[in-house]
Amino acid sequence: MQLRYTAAELAFRKALRAWLAETLPTVPPAPDRDDWSGRRAYDCAWQQRLYGAGYAGVDWPAEHGGLGASPTEQLIFLEECARMRAPGVGAGFVGLLHAGPTLIAEGTERQRARHLPGILRGEEVWCQGFSEPDAGSDLASLRTSAVRDGDSYVINGRKVWTSFAQVADYCELLVRTDPQAPSHKGISWLILPMETPGVQVRPLRNAVGSDEFAELILDDVRVPAENLVGAENDGWRVAMVTFSFERGTAFIADVLESRRLLQETARIARSSPGPRGEPLWADPGLRRDVGRLTAEVCGLWSLILKNVSEASAGRVPVQGASVFKLRFTENRQRIGDLAAQVLGRAALSVSDLPGADNSHIVEDRLTTLAYTIAAGTSQIQKNILAERALGLPKEPRWTSR
């Protein structure tokens, strides 16, 4: 056990820091929340800058165009970008973190050549079409069907909660190719070009008021059979490969953001009068709550270091990922509540009020409602831990996600 970074890692950090310091001032301001084409352009432009500087696909293997960085270097990369407030992956999320790595692990040469360069260069945006109105946590019960017809699959069904569907070029789609087989034995993983006739995207408004995700209606959509990733009816296993990329490092920037929010909460509480005129910060109950959440954020960072260390030792931190997600998402929601408590009645508006720092805090508080739901709900994470880490008996008929 040791906390120091190696000389090579420190050099990596230093070079990255210098590049960020030089590059970030030339990045234009971020577009409005619901300007989807603007957001796509912004996120892709940042990815192009990363590509030009050799920082695209930090964790992708070098033979597939990535940087082939170690888990620790990846940590450093995400930490520095978050610290310097560089743009995040945004619209590139599914391509860079899910679809690309899945194609590297399971795709054909042709599929890789067709898609990987575009994802790395920020020219190709992906979305994820896994969930359906009747198949969320119980993903294996999905019903969208794909029927083989000559050289094509013909797809019919509905997907929901598809983030960034409005601006995506491709969708990683889970479909049922064998309706007779047991639920998770008849699923396949397909590449769906979003331009294909019969694909309809219907934006859904979320609780923040934004239309960040959408419903996909798939009506006799014809996709070439060569778009199948992995074997037919083996899509459940491929999807599990996809999920293994989702976990792990996805939250590094968020933990630093939690810390910032706590610091901001403390700052606002110092300058805001409480009910009896003294600053809100004079209330030891408030300071204690802030301190306890700070302790958790500090512990969560230590947990990240532990998970990264496990990954460096060649182990997939499955338990660590669920442990992390459970506590991080809860902590983040409680920070949102505390910040709102400090804002007082300024927390009643999602748009800026004169003299108050409210908008991003209130928006963040609403956004984090989804954190305990998306990518496997807290209840599903607890089932995973109880069954896989503690060895308790399986739920009756539970299909796993």
Added chain:
Amino acid sequence: MDLTLSPDQLDLRAGLVEFLDAQWTPERLRAGASSPTPDHDSWRRLSELGLFGVTVPESAGGMGLGCAEAAILCEELGRYLVPGPLVPSLLAADRVPGVLTGDCLVALLDRRDPTAVAEHLPNATHLVVIEDSGLLLHPVEGLKSVVAQQPLDPLTPVAVLAGPLGSGERIGSAQDAARWREVGAVLTAALQTGVARGALELATQYATERVQFGRVIGSFQAIKHLLAEALVRVDLARAAVHVAALTLDDPGAGDSAETVAAAKVLADDAAAANGRTCVQVHGGMGFTWEVLAHLYLKRAWVQQSAFGSADEHALGLAERLPDAMLQAEAE
């Protein structure tokens, strides 16, 4: 950066676990919980293992290792509910003769605690008082104290000091006192992580055996989720403890004021909450003296009050928050 245990650390831990498995059986704990006489024999054996000298330099008869190793061992000691003044012994081994060999037992009192209750004072040979200005050693002989007839944790006797202490022998500077507070908090947090883990293991075991409604209770989600939450608390506390111990071993690698406080907050929470969970999962059996669940919870409560409560550490963290920001931005 590497938070996995090294082969040497794994060996060190395995050695202690083997010993504790044989020595600190549930039967022995039950016997200890029903008898007021301390188990001197087992204490001496711990000292024979070299336990109290983990961080003492080899030239002075110790193992010459760091806080990280001490924390790894403390987690196991907590997990097996080993009784005795463990943290005081680990702290005092290099300055109070006889501690290393298990002949002298040290109790601690921190002047910052408003109530002068000292754990293990009834069995101790010495008392070390931590003052802001330094460390003071007193022989217990001649000190006036009132021993609690029925301590909360039956394996942790306590006494309240009555009357003035006298001057004592100065055995450490203000700096040493500050260091003792930090190391003491981290090692107590490590013990708490162990208590949390022991409670989780006992509860998990019971959940796979007890049958109700024709199924083992561990197949009910209400129980599964209680245990999963307990597991999260253990893992979070352990990560925080390891990072805190490493920052004490290598001050340049992190900010110990922050990591130590975080470790104590998270480990206290884990131990107490998991102790409760253990009682709850055992149902009515959990409220009996026979099942060890109450001992985990009671030990957790005892250790929560040592080396600063979670609330005190949380307030400290909150007060440092704006500075921590400046530091992070400047780095």
